Amino acid sequence: MFNLPKIGITMGDPAGNGPEITVQALLHKDIYERCRPIVVGDAMIFEKAAAILGHPEIKIHRISQVSEALFEYGTIDVFHMDLIDPDKFEYGKVSEMCGMAAFLCVKKVIELAMKGEIDATCTNALNKEAMNKALAPKGLHFDGHTEIYAKYTNTKKYTMMLAHHDLRVVHVSTHCSLREACDRVKKDRVLEVIRIADKACREMGILKPRVAVAGLNPHSGENGLFGREEIDEIIPAIKAAQAEDINVDGPIPPDSLFPKALGGWYDIVVAMYHDQGHIPLKTVGFVYDRELKKWKEVEGVNVTLGLPIIRTSVDHGTGFDQAGKGTSNELSLVNALDYAIKLAQNKCNL
Numbered sequence: 001m002f003n004l005p006k007i008g009i010t011m012g013d014p015a016g017n018g019p020e021i022t023v024q025a026l027l028h029k030d031i032y033e034r035c036r037p038i039v040v041g042d043a044m045i046f047e048k049a050a051a052i053l054g055h056p057e058i059k060i061h062r063i064s065q066v067s068e069a070l071f072e073y074g075t076i077d078v079f080h081m082d083l084i085d086p087d088k089f090e091y092g093k094v095s096e097m098c099g100m101a102a103f104l105c106v107k108k109v110i111e112l113a114m115k116g117e118i119d120a121t122c123t124n125a126l127n128k129e130a131m132n133k134a135l136a137p138k139g140l141h142f143d144g145h146t147e148i149y150a151k152y153t154n155t156k157k158y159t160m161m162l163a164h165h166d167l168r169v170v171h172v173s174t175h176c177s178l179r180e181a182c183d184r185v186k187k188d189r190v191l192e193v194i195r196i197a198d199k200a201c202r203e204m205g206i207l208k209p210r211v212a213v214a215g216l217n218p219h220s221g222e223n224g225l226f227g228r229e230e231i232d233e234i235i236p237a238i239k240a241a242q243a244e245d246i247n248v249d250g251p252i253p254p255d256s257l258f259p260k261a262l263g264g265w266y267d268i269v270v271a272m273y274h275d276q277g278h279i280p281l282k283t284v285g286f287v288y289d290r291e292l293k294k295w296k297e298v299e300g301v302n303v304t305l306g307l308p309i310i311r312t313s314v315d316h317g318t319g320f321d322q323a324g325k326g327t328s329n330e331l332s333l334v335n336a337l338d339y340a341i342k343l344a345q346n347k348c349n350l
């Protein structure tokens, strides 16, 4: 047990489904056989979640230092942050209190990982509106976890990877307008993301990664007929990467690239903007049951590549419509924990 990786799991926005899926995930006994989990959040919120899920036997163990953790199945060690006023707390609502709490938990887990007190971090979803409402008076703004991690680990070159089994996608840009995303398709950034993608695959154990680059425009621009970004920016980046011996193909029309990647042609896809990468991943990962009218599976993992510490995450959001009802599915978090465990075992910082 003493050589199992210590994984810090953030609570996420407490008004969302993060706390309950964390309790559900930590009911999987095998997780304790493969890692030593510590939750960073508010203990009261986890007591509530255990009660909602009908598991009063789960003990919530408040700790204020990693060294106090018990790491025993049936007990959830919560690095208690005392951030929530129970009288003001409400599930499914955007609030500055919860937005600030989610942010401070992320900051704390980064600090613990940077100090080497834990081996990897795994995040639950935060609500970007709530967090930024809370941070605005302090003159701070973050698009999401990725940028918080980049700032507090002092990382300049990074990208967001989403993964659903062996379908992996990294992004040239993420949280910006579609207009701005087109402007951000620049040779240097495309090349940077190709390099990060290739390195990450190697560190995940893929010896000769096959990297595919999506075009930006329909049919990859069809030789300039529907846009010039492929000719002016993407092809020069691909040629530069090939000159570095990276096995990279493209630009490939995005509508046929993802079915190819799903079929195993490539190990990783470089997408030009957020939805180009997120839509195919979530289409395969989010499975809705028409008969039962509920989500059957919500799978997929988000990993920040380029950091000096390991960060994996659920790839869904805060699920406010289901929060506090015990109806959310923990699969994405279980997958994210699996990724964090494997990366920590390989001791690779991607």
Ligand SMILES: NC(=O)C1=CN([C@@H]2O[C@H](COP(=O)(O)OP(=O)(O)OC[C@H]3O[C@@H](n4cnc5c(N)ncnc54)[C@H](O)[C@@H]3O)[C@@H](O)[C@H]2O)C=CC1
Binding pocket: 017, 021, 124, 125, 126, 127, 128, 129, 144, 145, 295, 298, 302, 313, 314, 315, 316, 317, 318, 319, 320, 321, 322, 327, 328, 329, 330, 332
């Ligand atoms: N890593 C992060 O911190 C992320 C945060 N977000 C934030 O989450 C908030 C809500 O985003 P939405 O676009 O509404 O996406 P969402 O993923 O929260 O919800 C989309 C649908 O999926 C369902 N869902 C979500 N998680 C589920 C689970 N574990 N089991 C079963 N069903 C689940 C929801 O009930 C909803 O019907 C936003 O503020 C967004 O910024 C979104 C994605 C990632």
Ligand SMILES: O=C(CO)COP(=O)(O)O
Binding pocket: 143, 144, 145, 146, 147, 278, 302, 313
């Ligand atoms: O919103 C997300 C994906 O769309 C997740 O972003 P972060 O991982 O940066 O929080």
